[in-house]
Amino acid sequence: MHFFSVCDGHGSYGDDVSQFIKMHLSDILREEIKKHQSSNKEHLYKVIFEKVYHQCNLNLNQNHQLQTKNSGSTVCSVLLDGNMIHCANIGDSRAVIFSDNGDKNEIQAKPISNDHKPDLPEEMARIVESGGRVESSYGSKNGP
Numbered sequence: 001m002h003f004f005s006v007c008d009g010h011g012s013y014g015d016d017v018s019q020f021i022k023m024h025l026s027d028i029l030r031e032e033i034k035k036h037q038s039s040n041k042e043h044l045y046k047v048i049f050e051k052v053y054h055q056c057n058l059n060l061n062q063n064h065q066l067q068t069k070n071s072g073s074t075v076c077s078v079l080l081d082g083n084m085i086h087c088a089n090i091g092d093s094r095a096v097i098f099s100d101n102g103d104k105n106e107i108q109a110k111p112i113s114n115d116h117k118p119d120l121p122e123e124m125a126r127i128v129e130s131g132g133r134v135e136s137s138y139g140s141k142n143g144p
Contacts, residue, residue, distance in 0.1 A: 001033075001079065001080065001081050001082075002079070002080040003026055003029060003077065003078070003079050003080075004077065004078045004079075004080075005021070005022070005025055005026070005075055005076065005077040005078075006074075006075070006076050006093050007019075007021045007022055007073045007074065007075045007093070008073060008074045008091070008092075008093050009071065009072070009073040010071065010072055010073065010074075011070045011071030011072060012067065012070065012071055013066065013067040013068070013071035014071045014072065014073055016066050016067070016071070017060065017066060017068060017071050017072055017073040018073040018075075020059075020060055020063065020066060021056060021060070021073055021075055024056055024059060025052065025053075025056050025075065025077070028052050028055050028056050028059075029048070029052045029077075029079075032048050032051055032052050032055075033048065036048065045079065045081075045086040046088075049077065049079075049086070049088035050088075053075070053088065053090060072091075073091070074089070074090060074091025074092055074093040075089065075090050075091065075093065076088075076089035076090075076091075076093035076094060076095050076113055077089065078095050078112075085097070085112065087112045087113050088113070089113040089114070089115075089116070090116060091115075091116055092115040092116060092117050093113075094111055094113050094115060095111070095112045095113045096109045096110065096111050096112065097109070097110050097112055098110075118134040119134075
């Protein structure tokens, strides 16, 4: 089993947020998988990733040393378990599989995750339905 994640911090303290995720996400995942050792994990990975991301977010928000009000991070994770690839993401960091196209001697890229950008209609609807709002913010050192 192999686990990989990419975090892309944003905002004034985005580097700190992404470092926190980097340092804690794999440990949270390891503990969650141990809980399901005897289960058929193939069908549980979606639930496991949701729990892991949620727990990491709770831990992040409970860490009073980090400024998370206007900072955050995307995260895109890939878990290789035998010959199965499982992927989860939050934000717009994307996982891609590259493969040889055989006869044409070309390499093809196939996304295995979907971006969560607030300007996409389905993502905006999800945010609004959850009680959030989507608006531009100007004046920060990182732009809109």
